Amino acid sequence: MIPRIDVRSALARKNYTGELEFTFEADADWLDIPYTEFSAPVSAKLYYEIRNEDKVLLEGTVTFALKGLCSRCLSEAERRISYETEGVFSAFPKDVEYGFQNGFVDLREFLRDSVMFALPQRLLCDACAEEE
Ligand SMILES: [Zn+2]
Structure with missing residues (x-):
């Protein structure tokens, strides 16, 4: 399950940085390689830094x-x-920043983008990968 970052209560406790470690199921439609599927949940290990109530790295x-x-x-x-x-979350997002609202950072879109950037264009077995 994907946690959210509660920016306001973290700031109230003066927790400006933190670590999140979790797993979640990727959606099958993130993947467009034929005959291929995610064989296990995605695991994420993330560090966040709360700059202020409007900006989280x-x-x-x-x-x-x-x-x-x-x-x-x-x-x-x-x-x-x-x-x-890596990603930047902003209450007033511009360009490539992710938005967040009401003090909660929702990581799902960022995680989807991260997985999709990481995907290879195709899946190769060990023998074929060696020949490449
Ligand atoms: Zn092969």
Whole structure:
């Protein structure tokens, strides 16, 4: 399950930084590689820094596993992918910032983008990956 960051109560407790570690199920439609699926929940390890009640920085790693058929030879293939990600959340978002409202940072869109950036264009088995 994806936690939210309660910015106002964190600030009230003077918790300006923190760590979140959790797993969640990715949506199947995040993935557009044929014959491939997420074989386990996505795990996320994130650090946040609350700059003020309107701005939160996040960085960390998302890790997930893909399972399916090799895009080249159609034998069974499995890949584990770790991706370093970061994002800026703002109550007044501009450009590439994520928005948040009412003091709660919702991480779902950021996590979806992180996973989608991390996805390879295709899934290859070990033998085919070595030949690349
Ligand atoms: Zn292959």
